[in-house]
Amino acid sequence: MSKRIEKMKVKRQLAKANHVECHQKFQARIHEVEYSMQAQHLLIEALVDEKDSLLQTIHGLQEANNAPAPFDGDWEEEPEEEPEEEEIEDIPLGEGEIDDE
Numbered sequence: 001m002s003k004r005i006e007k008m009k010v011k012r013q014l015a016k017a018n019h020v021e022c023h024q025k026f027q028a029r030i031h032e033v034e035y036s037m038q039a040q041h042l043l044i045e046a047l048v049d050e051k052d053s054l055l056q057t058i059h060g061l062q063e064a065n066n067a068p069a070p071f072d073g074d075w076e077e078e079p080e081e082e083p084e085e086e087e088i089e090d091i092p093l094g095e096g097e098i099d100d101e
Contacts, residue, residue, distance in 0.1 A: 061067075
């Protein structure tokens with residue numbers, strides 16, 4: 001009986017060790033993803049700043065050349081065209097059919 005208990009203890013210790021190892025790997029992967037997301041966020045912020053800087057430069061050049069601004073910020077969206085409804089053809093009723101009209 002004592003050998004059986006020892007085997008069960010060893011199995012439980014192995015299972016716990018496997019669980020800890022899986023947990024550590026999972027945590028490491030989470031940290032990698034978080035780092036990647038932070039890097040992407042910083043890159044997006046840098047790109048937005050660069051875009052703003054470029055727009056200011058363009059605006060300054062346009063003012064210097066008395067050129068109209070290409071975008072005034074007020075977008076007018078064109079209304080969506082409604083699809084034309086297809087006309088339903090009158091199909092002659094055959095003998096024995098019911099006319100619901």
